[in-house]
Amino acid sequence: MTESLPARVGRHVAELRWEGLSQAVRGRAPLAVLDVLGCGYVGDRLGVHGAFVDGIVRGGGLSEATLWARGDRAPATHAALANGTVAHHVEMDDGVPRASLHGGVTIITAALAQAEAIGASGKATLEAIVAGYSAAVACGRPLVAGIGAHRLHPPSIVGCFGAAAAAGRLLGLDAEEVAGALALAGQLLPIGPFEPFTRGATAKDLYGGWPGLVGVQAAELARTGLAGPPDLLEAQRDGLGTFVLHAPADTAGIEPDPDELLNAYFKPYSTCLSVQPTLTALEQLAGRVRDPESIASVTVETYPFAVGLSVDSDPTTPIGARTSLPYCVASLLLDGEVYPEAFTQAALADPRRQALAAKVNAAVAPDMAEPGVRGGRVMIRLRDGSVHRAEARAPRWSAAEPATSDEVRDKFRRLAGPAAAALEAAVDGLANAPDLSQLVAALGQPS
Amino acid sequence: MTDGLVYELAEWVTELRRDQVPDSAIHAARRLLLDRLGIAVGGHRLSGAHPTATLAARMSGQPAATVWATGAPAFAPYAALANGCAGDALELAAEPTCAEAGFAAAEAADRTLGELLLGIVAGAEVGGYLRRWLTEPLERHGLHPVAHVGGYAAVTTAGRLLGLSTDALAGALASVACLSPQAPYASFSGGATGKTLYGGWPHFLGLWACLWASGGTVGPATALEGSRGVGQALLDTGGPIEPPAFRPAVDGWEIEHVHFKPYPCNRGSHPTLTVLERFGRPDWSEIESVHVWTYPYAVELDRRSRGDDPTAAQMSIRTTVALSLVLGGLEPGAFSAGSLADPRVGELAGRVAVEVDPRYAGEGPRIRGARVRLTLRGGRVLDERTDEAKWGRSAPATDEELMERFRFLTAGGSVGGLDPLNAPEATKARAWGAAFAHQS
Numbered sequence: 001m002t003e004s005l006p007a008r009v010g011r012h013v014a015e016l017r018w019e020g021l022s023q024a025v026r027g028r029a030p031l032a033v034l035d036v037l038g039c040g041y042v043g044d045r046l047g048v049h050g051a052f053v054d055g056i057v058r059g060g061g062l063s064e065a066t067l068w069a070r071g072d073r074a075p076a077t078h079a080a081l082a083n084g085t086v087a088h089h090v091e092m093d094d095g096v097p098r099a100s101l102h103g104g105v106t107i108i109t110a111a112l113a114q115a116e117a118i119g120a121s122g123k124a125t126l127e128a129i130v131a132g133y134s135a136a137v138a139c140g141r142p143l144v145a146g147i148g149a150h151r152l153h154p155p156s157i158v159g160c161f162g163a164a165a166a167a168g169r170l171l172g173l174d175a176e177e178v179a180g181a182l183a184l185a186g187q188l189l190p191i192g193p194f195e196p197f198t199r200g201a202t203a204k205d206l207y208g209g210w211p212g213l214v215g216v217q218a219a220e221l222a223r224t225g226l227a228g229p230p231d232l233l234e235a236q237r238d239g240l241g242t243f244v245l246h247a248p249a250d251t252a253g254i255e256p257d258p259d260e261l262l263n264a265y266f267k268p269y270s271t272c273l274s275v276q277p278t279l280t281a282l283e284q285l286a287g288r289v290r291d292p293e294s295i296a297s298v299t300v301e302t303y304p305f306a307v308g309l310s311v312d313s314d315p316t317t318p319i320g321a322r323t324s325l326p327y328c329v330a331s332l333l334l335d336g337e338v339y340p341e342a343f344t345q346a347a348l349a350d351p352r353r354q355a356l357a358a359k360v361n362a363a364v365a366p367d368m369a370e371p372g373v374r375g376g377r378v379m380i381r382l383r384d385g386s387v388h389r390a391e392a393r394a395p396r397w398s399a400a401e402p403a404t405s406d407e408v409r410d411k412f413r414r415l416a417g418p419a420a421a422a423l424e425a426a427v428d429g430l431a432n433a434p435d436l437s438q439l440v441a442a443l444g445q446p447s
Numbered sequence: 448m449t450d451g452l453v454y455e456l457a458e459w460v461t462e463l464r465r466d467q468v469p470d471s472a473i474h475a476a477r478r479l480l481l482d483r484l485g486i487a488v489g490g491h492r493l494s495g496a497h498p499t500a501t502l503a504a505r506m507s508g509q510p511a512a513t514v515w516a517t518g519a520p521a522f523a524p525y526a527a528l529a530n531g532c533a534g535d536a537l538e539l540a541a542e543p544t545c546a547e548a549g550f551a552a553a554e555a556a557d558r559t560l561g562e563l564l565l566g567i568v569a570g571a572e573v574g575g576y577l578r579r580w581l582t583e584p585l586e587r588h589g590l591h592p593v594a595h596v597g598g599y600a601a602v603t604t605a606g607r608l609l610g611l612s613t614d615a616l617a618g619a620l621a622s623v624a625c626l627s628p629q630a631p632y633a634s635f636s637g638g639a640t641g642k643t644l645y646g647g648w649p650h651f652l653g654l655w656a657c658l659w660a661s662g663g664t665v666g667p668a669t670a671l672e673g674s675r676g677v678g679q680a681l682l683d684t685g686g687p688i689e690p691p692a693f694r695p696a697v698d699g700w701e702i703e704h705v706h707f708k709p710y711p712c713n714r715g716s717h718p719t720l721t722v723l724e725r726f727g728r729p730d731w732s733e734i735e736s737v738h739v740w741t742y743p744y745a746v747e748l749d750r751r752s753r754g755d756d757p758t759a760a761q762m763s764i765r766t767t768v769a770l771s772l773v774l775g776g777l778e779p780g781a782f783s784a785g786s787l788a789d790p791r792v793g794e795l796a797g798r799v800a801v802e803v804d805p806r807y808a809g810e811g812p813r814i815r816g817a818r819v820r821l822t823l824r825g826g827r828v829l830d831e832r833t834d835e836a837k838w839g840r841s842a843p844a845t846d847e848e849l850m851e852r853f854r855f856l857t858a859g860g861s862v863g864g865l866d867p868l869n870a871p872e873a874t875k876a877r878a879w880g881a882a883f884a885h886q887s
Contacts, residue, residue, distance in 0.1 A: 051662030051664075052662050054662065055658050055659065055661075058508065059506075059509065059522050059658075060507050060522060061506045061508050061522060062505055062506075085664075150683075151675040151680060151685065152680055157629075180641070183634075183639065184641045184644070186631065187628060187630060187631060187634050187639075187641055187644065187645070188628045188630075188644065189628065189629055190625060190626040190627065190628060190629070191624075191625070191626075191627055191628070191629050191677055191680065192625065193624070193673075193675055193676050193680055195625070195666075195667045195670050195674075195677075196621075196625055196667045196670065197675075198675060199667035199669060199673065201618075201621065201665060201666050201667035201668075201670075202663065202664045202665055203622045203625050203626075203664055203665055203666040205664070206622070206664065207625075210626055217502075221499075221502070221641070224501065226641045227639055228634055228641040229631070229636075229638070229642075231637055232631060232633055232634075235589070236751075237589050237747070237751050238589030238590070238631055238632035238633045238636055238751055239589065242589035242631070243590055243631070246588075312674055312675060
């Protein structure tokens with residue numbers, strides 16, 4: 001009988017070594033940490049989840065891990081929940097396309113929390129993060145097409161595996177125990193409908209934090225001997241595959257890739273990925289449309305999923321607006337960028353933004369209907385009759401032209417605000433840090 | 448939030464008044480509470496402390512609630528998690544899944560037993576409605592219905608007791624809709640120890656959702672019926688759906704129709720065991736073969752069961768029948784590694800055949816029946832049928848039967864010094880919970 005995927009991934013997680021990783025992935029890991037820290041800090045500054053985090057603080061428990069930008073401490077599970085939820089609000093956290101993973105908010109938050117709780121070294125923490133990404137993608141890849149077909153939110157589901165792997169690695173679980181933790185996480189991962197995103201419900205941000213809680217909890221319980229079913233994915237009639245795929249998951253040939261972190265993209269815009277190819281195309285026209293008042297109409301053609309989300313979106317909310325093509329296009333035209341500032345209540349209520357959004361129409365591009373195609377095409381018609389067109393076959397900072405280290409750092413510094421310097425110094429020194437104390441101290445700085 | 452199915456449900460819950468609920472329903476809520484308390488304490492006593500009890504011990508914080516088996520305080524979601532998981536290995540718990548979350552919420556909000564019981568009635572109504580709607584697709588997809596939908600009853604009961612507004616409760620229901628575990632049945636059929644988390648996770652999630660909602664973190668109004676909601680995903684419609692009408696108490700109160708479990712195993716075996724009981728206690732060594740015809744889902748679960756450990760065995764009609772015959776019945780805790788290792792059990796299980804009875808395979812409401820034919824050496828045949836498992840709607844468990852089981856599980860007959868069937872409604876949950884510490 002073929003070894004189950006959780007078993008193979010468990011062995012990979014338990015055996016991964018920093019010294020065996022490529023230089024590229026070792027260089028990428030600190031960048032990924034910076035990126036999600038930036039998201040967390042701007043999320044805190046926006047204050048959307050202040051009451052939520054206050055509740056976590058009141059919940060008490062062991063003072064194991066830091067709540068970013070607040071200095072409060074909480075159990076590792078709760079810290080992962082809080083930090084992941086806050087960081088996910090601005091929709092600028094990273095992603096891995098082939099499993100629709102948001103590793104920053106689901107894995108890195110869990111890893112940092114667990115690492116702080118046990119006094120792990122910086123290197124061990126980065127190892128766990130790398131292991132988490134490879135585990136999440138390996139476990140998520142066989143399921144992701146079915147998850148999407150059911151209109152569910154893949155990151156909220158796939159992230160649970162990564163968090164469990166990262167936490168399990170840090171807890172020193174052996175291969176079998178990691179496999180058990182992955183399977184436990186697979187039992188408890190959420191159904192995760194996409195509805196809260198398009199409808200703008202604040203619970204959508206929990207899709208960033210809940211996987212961290214699930215994963216860390218799964219790992220902690222695996223350490224006590226609890227385990228999920230070894231054939232969680234491959235079970236003939238009652239595994240995860242039989243729900244989203246209507247068949248056992250085909251895991252043959254899937255092996256965790258230690259370089260998976262290199263497949264993660266960073267986001268240049270504070271929006272759902274679905275909108276970003278269109279924004280990338282639109283940016284090409286920035287110099288040709290200087291006055292938004294001169295715009296008569298904007299026509300967008302993009303891939304079906306993006307159009308569908310946009311149609312269903314509620315652009316009157318900070319969360320729903322981030323899936324709205326008209327709103328995001330209008331924001332880019334007015335602001336020259338789409339950063340979290342575009343989704344404040346004031347911005348949402350801005351009559352200029354609303355009027356411009358009303359001029360934007362989106363439709364499915366027939367040549368972008370193939371699965372995996374994520375392009376966007378924009379046509380701006382000005383009042384003087386001139387027409388300007390641009391197209392992008394992929395969003396900015398995707399695999400075709402990934403973000404440079406400087407670009408990621410610039411984004412981080414802007415998002416993290418006054419705490420940026422201390423955070424950056426701590427993260428840059430992680431690989432050689434005996435523990436996370438320097439980072440923890442930096443995380444105590446307010447946003 | 449004033450639209451959406453969750454709002455409709457929440458509005459009914461928050462407006463429910465005691466004078467709208469008959470005393471019989473309140474008493475039925477006592478019966479559920481009795482059973483759940485007994486199962487948790489009994490599970491701890493017979494199966495040992497569940498890891499979530501140790502986890503809860505590390506989780507202090509506010510609001511606090513009591514871990515029943517240990518009497519220790521814990522942050523409410525973890526107390527409820529531990530209470531729900533404690534007895535899950537016994538496979539005795541009946542829906543609705545709301546007593547544990549409700550008790551924790553009642554302690555947190557300093558409510559009385561009377562308020563808790565009314566909350567349980569409300570939770571049962573909402574949970575029953577959603578369970579009836581979603582169980583078929585959940586089963587079809589190989590998911591564990593109770594683990595997935597249990598959170599709705601839990602959040603309803605807890606939310607009412609925590610005093611959530613209609614808006615907040617609707618939002619909490621929606622959060623549960625978004626985060627309910629997919630809960631693949633493979634954990635049960637594959638014999639995973641993690642399956643016991645299904646007993647407590649709905650309460651854990653329900654309480655968290657209440658706490659988030661009181662701070663403004665809520666799910667969408669259309670979480671269940673929306674174009675990208677839970678309903679379309681489970682029903683494979685790919686678009687908005689029209690849920691069935693919510694008509695609370697139209698066919699009596701849900702809480703009054705709780706089907707308590709007389710046998711410590713998956714319900715798929717219950718009609719079969721009901722028939723076996725009628726045969727008395729035949730000498731297992733005289734049994735040549737056993738043939739079971741039962742309803743399709745029970746046969747499906749039996750076929751899925753794999754592994755020879757206690758968890759998977761509780762899902763196997765073949766093993767359950769064999770164990771029952773060898774032991775002369777099934778007491779809570781019967782599915783131990785030791786008893787399953789008895790070679791007589793395996794050998795007899797190999798002579799049990801299970802197949803679908805066409806009588807139960809038609810369209811329409813599920814009939815959980817079974818026919819059993821016992822062929823004894825010498826040619827004697829025992830052959831009987833039942834269309835309903837023991838303690839079903841036509842002959843529910845009596846108070847005496849539930850109390851007898853409760854006494855067995857608790858080895859004493861009270862928890863926190865009180866009899867759940869007769870404790871005064873004015874009893875404060877917090878005081879009662881504090882008394883648990885003195886009995887552990």
